[in-house]
Amino acid sequence: MIEPSVFAAHWLGHRHLTRRVIAAFPPDALFTFSPAPPLRPFGEMVWELHGQTAYTLRGLLDGDWGEPTWDTLPGTDRAAVLAAWDGQTARIETGLPGVPAERYGETLTLSWGEMLVFTAVIGSIDNEVHHRGQGMVYLRELGTQPPDFWDRS
Template identity: 45%
Template sequence: MSELLTPATLLAHWQGHRCLTRRVIEAFPDDQLFSFSIGGMRSFGRLGWEMAGTVANTLHALEHDDWTGKGVDEGERTSTKAALLDVWDAGTARLNAEFPRYSAQYLGTEQDMAWGWGSPMRFLLYQIDNEVHHRGQGYVYLRALGIEPPPFYVR
Protein backbone atom coordinates (compact mmCIF):
# COMPACT_ATOMS: atom_id res chain seq x y z
CA MET A 1 0.00 0.00 0.00
CA SER A 2 1.39 3.39 -0.86
CA GLU A 3 2.06 6.01 1.75
CA LEU A 4 -0.66 8.10 0.13
CA LEU A 5 -3.31 5.62 1.25
CA THR A 6 -2.43 4.38 4.70
CA PRO A 7 -4.83 2.31 6.79
CA ALA A 8 -5.64 5.47 8.78
CA THR A 9 -6.42 7.54 5.67
CA LEU A 10 -8.46 4.68 4.21
CA LEU A 11 -10.51 4.44 7.41
CA ALA A 12 -11.08 8.21 7.48
CA HIS A 13 -12.14 8.14 3.82
CA TRP A 14 -14.51 5.22 4.39
CA GLN A 15 -15.99 6.78 7.51
CA GLY A 16 -16.55 10.00 5.56
CA HIS A 17 -18.62 8.06 3.05
CA ARG A 18 -20.45 6.28 5.86
CA CYS A 19 -21.28 9.61 7.51
CA LEU A 20 -22.78 10.91 4.27
CA THR A 21 -24.72 7.69 3.66
CA ARG A 22 -26.10 7.92 7.19
CA ARG A 23 -27.38 11.41 6.41
CA VAL A 24 -29.07 10.06 3.28
CA ILE A 25 -30.80 7.39 5.41
CA GLU A 26 -31.90 10.10 7.86
CA ALA A 27 -33.32 12.23 5.01
CA PHE A 28 -35.88 9.59 4.05
CA PRO A 29 -39.36 9.83 5.53
CA ASP A 30 -39.91 6.85 7.83
CA ASP A 31 -42.78 5.59 5.69
CA GLN A 32 -40.71 5.69 2.46
CA LEU A 33 -37.33 4.28 3.48
CA PHE A 34 -38.39 0.65 3.08
CA SER A 35 -41.23 1.04 0.60
CA PHE A 36 -40.26 3.56 -2.08
CA SER A 37 -38.52 2.36 -5.21
CA ILE A 38 -38.34 3.16 -8.88
CA GLY A 39 -38.50 0.66 -11.71
CA GLY A 40 -38.54 -2.40 -9.47
CA MET A 41 -35.22 -1.57 -7.80
CA ARG A 42 -34.74 -2.28 -4.10
CA SER A 43 -35.79 0.28 -1.52
CA PHE A 44 -33.07 2.39 0.03
CA GLY A 45 -33.84 0.74 3.37
CA ARG A 46 -32.95 -2.66 1.90
CA LEU A 47 -29.80 -1.18 0.37
CA GLY A 48 -29.03 0.37 3.76
CA TRP A 49 -29.16 -3.03 5.45
CA GLU A 50 -26.85 -4.42 2.78
CA MET A 51 -24.36 -1.59 3.32
CA ALA A 52 -24.60 -1.91 7.11
CA GLY A 53 -23.88 -5.63 6.81
CA THR A 54 -20.68 -5.04 4.88
CA VAL A 55 -18.96 -3.77 8.03
CA ALA A 56 -19.52 -7.01 9.94
CA ASN A 57 -18.56 -9.06 6.88
CA THR A 58 -15.44 -7.00 6.24
CA LEU A 59 -14.22 -7.13 9.84
CA HIS A 60 -14.90 -10.88 9.96
CA ALA A 61 -12.97 -11.36 6.71
CA LEU A 62 -10.02 -9.29 7.94
CA GLU A 63 -9.85 -11.09 11.29
CA HIS A 64 -10.27 -14.62 9.97
CA ASP A 65 -8.89 -14.32 6.43
CA ASP A 66 -12.26 -15.70 5.34
CA TRP A 67 -13.41 -13.81 2.25
CA THR A 68 -16.43 -16.02 1.48
CA GLY A 69 -18.94 -13.72 3.19
CA LYS A 70 -20.18 -16.66 5.24
CA GLY A 71 -20.23 -17.08 8.97
CA VAL A 72 -21.48 -13.64 9.95
CA ASP A 73 -24.84 -13.35 11.66
CA GLU A 74 -26.13 -9.92 10.73
CA GLY A 75 -29.11 -10.24 13.05
CA GLU A 76 -32.73 -9.44 12.38
CA ARG A 77 -33.32 -6.81 9.72
CA THR A 78 -36.38 -4.85 10.74
CA SER A 79 -38.08 -2.26 8.59
CA THR A 80 -37.47 0.74 10.82
CA LYS A 81 -35.14 3.63 10.28
CA ALA A 82 -34.20 3.64 13.98
CA ALA A 83 -33.05 0.00 13.88
CA LEU A 84 -31.04 0.56 10.71
CA LEU A 85 -29.36 3.65 12.17
CA ASP A 86 -28.56 1.79 15.41
CA VAL A 87 -26.80 -0.97 13.46
CA TRP A 88 -25.12 1.65 11.25
CA ASP A 89 -23.75 3.47 14.30
CA ALA A 90 -22.57 0.23 15.90
CA GLY A 91 -20.72 -0.58 12.68
CA THR A 92 -19.07 2.84 12.71
CA ALA A 93 -17.87 2.26 16.28
CA ARG A 94 -16.60 -1.24 15.41
CA LEU A 95 -14.67 0.08 12.40
CA ASN A 96 -13.05 2.77 14.53
CA ALA A 97 -12.11 0.25 17.22
CA GLU A 98 -11.03 -2.73 15.10
CA PHE A 99 -9.76 -1.51 11.73
CA PRO A 100 -6.58 0.19 13.06
CA ARG A 101 -5.10 -3.20 14.00
CA TYR A 102 -4.58 -4.12 10.32
CA SER A 103 -1.26 -3.11 8.79
CA ALA A 104 -0.63 -1.68 5.36
CA GLN A 105 1.37 -4.81 4.60
CA TYR A 106 -1.55 -7.10 5.43
CA LEU A 107 -4.05 -4.96 3.51
CA GLY A 108 -1.82 -5.08 0.44
CA THR A 109 -1.17 -8.84 0.51
CA GLU A 110 -2.45 -10.58 -2.63
CA GLN A 111 -4.40 -13.75 -1.86
CA ASP A 112 -7.31 -15.93 -2.95
CA MET A 113 -10.38 -13.89 -2.08
CA ALA A 114 -12.91 -16.68 -2.87
CA TRP A 115 -14.04 -14.83 -6.02
CA GLY A 116 -10.56 -14.36 -7.44
CA TRP A 117 -7.07 -13.18 -6.69
CA GLY A 118 -6.76 -9.83 -4.93
CA SER A 119 -5.90 -8.05 -1.73
CA PRO A 120 -7.95 -6.90 1.25
CA MET A 121 -7.30 -3.34 0.02
CA ARG A 122 -9.00 -4.08 -3.30
CA PHE A 123 -11.92 -5.59 -1.44
CA LEU A 124 -12.22 -2.54 0.83
CA LEU A 125 -12.10 -0.14 -2.11
CA TYR A 126 -14.84 -2.21 -3.77
CA GLN A 127 -16.95 -1.96 -0.60
CA ILE A 128 -16.59 1.82 -0.62
CA ASP A 129 -17.42 1.98 -4.35
CA ASN A 130 -20.48 -0.19 -3.74
CA GLU A 131 -21.66 2.14 -0.98
CA VAL A 132 -21.24 5.18 -3.24
CA HIS A 133 -23.20 3.37 -5.96
CA HIS A 134 -26.07 2.55 -3.59
CA ARG A 135 -26.03 6.05 -2.10
CA GLY A 136 -26.47 7.45 -5.61
CA GLN A 137 -29.65 5.42 -5.89
CA GLY A 138 -30.77 6.97 -2.60
CA TYR A 139 -30.17 10.44 -4.05
CA VAL A 140 -32.39 9.62 -7.03
CA TYR A 141 -35.12 8.32 -4.71
CA LEU A 142 -34.97 11.41 -2.50
CA ARG A 143 -35.23 13.71 -5.52
CA ALA A 144 -38.17 11.67 -6.85
CA LEU A 145 -39.83 12.18 -3.46
CA GLY A 146 -39.26 15.94 -3.73
CA ILE A 147 -36.57 15.92 -1.01
CA GLU A 148 -33.24 17.70 -1.42
CA PRO A 149 -30.51 15.16 -0.59
CA PRO A 150 -27.55 16.10 1.60
CA PRO A 151 -24.67 17.78 -0.25
CA PHE A 152 -22.42 14.99 -1.51
CA TYR A 153 -19.28 16.96 -0.75
CA VAL A 154 -20.00 17.38 2.98
CA ARG A 155 -18.70 14.39 4.83
Protein backbone atom coordinates (compact mmCIF):
# COMPACT_ATOMS: atom_id res chain seq x y z
CA MET A 1 0.00 0.00 0.00
CA ILE A 2 1.21 3.51 -0.75
CA GLU A 3 2.44 5.75 2.08
CA PRO A 4 -0.26 8.26 3.12
CA SER A 5 2.06 11.25 2.61
CA VAL A 6 2.91 10.10 -0.93
CA PHE A 7 -0.76 9.53 -1.71
CA ALA A 8 -1.63 12.98 -0.32
CA ALA A 9 1.00 14.60 -2.56
CA HIS A 10 -0.40 12.74 -5.57
CA TRP A 11 -3.98 13.87 -4.88
CA LEU A 12 -2.87 17.43 -4.16
CA GLY A 13 -1.07 17.56 -7.51
CA HIS A 14 -4.37 16.81 -9.22
CA ARG A 15 -6.13 19.42 -7.08
CA HIS A 16 -3.58 22.10 -8.01
CA LEU A 17 -3.92 21.41 -11.73
CA THR A 18 -7.72 21.35 -11.61
CA ARG A 19 -7.66 24.67 -9.75
CA ARG A 20 -5.63 26.20 -12.58
CA VAL A 21 -8.19 24.92 -15.09
CA ILE A 22 -11.01 26.53 -13.07
CA ALA A 23 -9.07 29.79 -12.83
CA ALA A 24 -8.42 29.81 -16.60
CA PHE A 25 -12.14 29.96 -17.39
CA PRO A 26 -13.58 33.34 -18.29
CA PRO A 27 -15.87 34.13 -15.33
CA ASP A 28 -18.90 34.51 -17.59
CA ALA A 29 -18.31 31.08 -19.21
CA LEU A 30 -17.69 28.86 -16.18
CA PHE A 31 -21.39 28.16 -15.61
CA THR A 32 -22.80 29.03 -19.01
CA PHE A 33 -20.59 27.53 -21.72
CA SER A 34 -21.32 24.05 -23.03
CA PRO A 35 -19.91 22.95 -26.39
CA ALA A 36 -22.99 20.86 -27.22
CA PRO A 37 -26.06 19.48 -25.51
CA PRO A 38 -26.32 17.47 -23.29
CA LEU A 39 -22.88 18.41 -21.95
CA ARG A 40 -22.91 20.43 -18.74
CA PRO A 41 -21.00 23.64 -18.10
CA PHE A 42 -17.65 23.01 -16.41
CA GLY A 43 -18.73 24.92 -13.30
CA GLU A 44 -21.47 22.34 -12.67
CA MET A 45 -18.90 19.57 -13.00
CA VAL A 46 -16.64 21.34 -10.51
CA TRP A 47 -19.44 21.48 -7.92
CA GLU A 48 -20.00 17.75 -8.54
CA LEU A 49 -16.32 17.14 -7.85
CA HIS A 50 -16.55 19.27 -4.72
CA GLY A 51 -19.47 17.19 -3.46
CA GLN A 52 -17.82 13.88 -4.25
CA THR A 53 -14.58 14.97 -2.60
CA ALA A 54 -16.49 16.19 0.48
CA TYR A 55 -18.15 12.76 0.74
CA THR A 56 -14.82 10.97 0.28
CA LEU A 57 -13.08 13.13 2.88
CA ARG A 58 -15.93 12.69 5.34
CA GLY A 59 -15.50 8.94 5.03
CA LEU A 60 -11.74 8.86 4.95
CA LEU A 61 -11.09 11.36 7.75
CA ASP A 62 -14.19 10.99 9.93
CA GLY A 63 -15.23 7.40 9.21
CA ASP A 64 -18.69 8.49 8.00
CA TRP A 65 -19.43 6.57 4.81
CA GLY A 66 -23.20 6.99 5.08
CA GLU A 67 -25.37 7.97 2.15
CA PRO A 68 -23.87 10.87 0.19
CA THR A 69 -25.69 14.17 0.27
CA TRP A 70 -25.42 16.06 -2.99
CA ASP A 71 -25.93 19.73 -2.32
CA THR A 72 -27.46 22.09 -4.82
CA LEU A 73 -25.04 24.41 -6.58
CA PRO A 74 -23.73 26.79 -3.90
CA GLY A 75 -23.28 29.53 -6.47
CA THR A 76 -22.01 30.45 -9.88
CA ASP A 77 -19.32 32.94 -8.94
CA ARG A 78 -15.82 31.82 -9.93
CA ALA A 79 -14.30 33.38 -6.80
CA ALA A 80 -16.68 31.35 -4.60
CA VAL A 81 -15.83 28.18 -6.50
CA LEU A 82 -12.11 28.79 -6.06
CA ALA A 83 -12.53 29.61 -2.35
CA ALA A 84 -14.48 26.39 -1.79
CA TRP A 85 -11.88 24.45 -3.79
CA ASP A 86 -9.04 25.94 -1.75
CA GLY A 87 -10.78 25.18 1.54
CA GLN A 88 -11.26 21.57 0.57
CA THR A 89 -7.68 21.30 -0.66
CA ALA A 90 -6.48 22.59 2.72
CA ARG A 91 -8.47 19.82 4.41
CA ILE A 92 -6.71 17.26 2.21
CA GLU A 93 -3.32 18.81 3.04
CA THR A 94 -3.89 18.68 6.78
CA GLY A 95 -5.98 15.54 7.12
CA LEU A 96 -4.75 13.02 4.61
CA PRO A 97 -1.20 12.52 5.93
CA GLY A 98 -2.69 11.40 9.26
CA VAL A 99 -4.87 8.67 7.79
CA PRO A 100 -3.46 5.29 8.84
CA ALA A 101 -2.24 3.29 5.85
CA GLU A 102 -4.36 0.32 6.99
CA ARG A 103 -7.57 2.30 6.47
CA TYR A 104 -7.07 2.23 2.70
CA GLY A 105 -7.30 -1.57 2.80
CA GLU A 106 -10.64 -1.65 4.63
CA THR A 107 -13.67 -2.89 2.70
CA LEU A 108 -16.79 -0.71 2.51
CA THR A 109 -20.30 -1.25 1.29
CA LEU A 110 -21.31 1.98 -0.41
CA SER A 111 -24.45 2.81 -2.32
CA TRP A 112 -22.63 1.89 -5.54
CA GLY A 113 -21.14 -1.38 -4.29
CA GLU A 114 -18.59 -3.06 -2.09
CA MET A 115 -15.03 -1.80 -2.46
CA LEU A 116 -11.81 -0.96 -0.70
CA VAL A 117 -11.46 2.51 0.80
CA PHE A 118 -8.53 2.97 -1.59
CA THR A 119 -10.80 2.19 -4.55
CA ALA A 120 -13.39 4.71 -3.37
CA VAL A 121 -10.77 7.45 -3.00
CA ILE A 122 -9.15 6.66 -6.35
CA GLY A 123 -12.61 6.77 -7.94
CA SER A 124 -13.03 10.32 -6.67
CA ILE A 125 -9.65 11.32 -8.09
CA ASP A 126 -10.41 9.57 -11.39
CA ASN A 127 -13.64 11.55 -11.67
CA GLU A 128 -11.69 14.77 -11.12
CA VAL A 129 -9.21 13.85 -13.86
CA HIS A 130 -12.07 12.99 -16.22
CA HIS A 131 -13.93 16.26 -15.68
CA ARG A 132 -10.71 18.28 -15.73
CA GLY A 133 -10.03 16.87 -19.19
CA GLN A 134 -13.49 18.00 -20.27
CA GLY A 135 -12.75 21.45 -18.86
CA MET A 136 -9.52 21.61 -20.86
CA VAL A 137 -11.42 20.80 -24.05
CA TYR A 138 -13.97 23.50 -23.19
CA LEU A 139 -11.15 26.02 -22.73
CA ARG A 140 -9.80 25.20 -26.19
CA GLU A 141 -13.32 25.66 -27.61
CA LEU A 142 -13.36 29.09 -25.95
CA GLY A 143 -10.01 29.96 -27.56
CA THR A 144 -8.08 29.71 -24.27
CA GLN A 145 -4.94 27.64 -23.91
CA PRO A 146 -5.45 25.25 -20.96
CA PRO A 147 -2.72 24.62 -18.40
CA ASP A 148 -0.21 21.90 -19.25
CA PHE A 149 -1.79 18.60 -18.19
CA TRP A 150 1.49 17.20 -16.89
CA ASP A 151 2.26 20.12 -14.55
CA ARG A 152 0.69 19.20 -11.23
CA SER A 153 2.89 21.48 -9.13
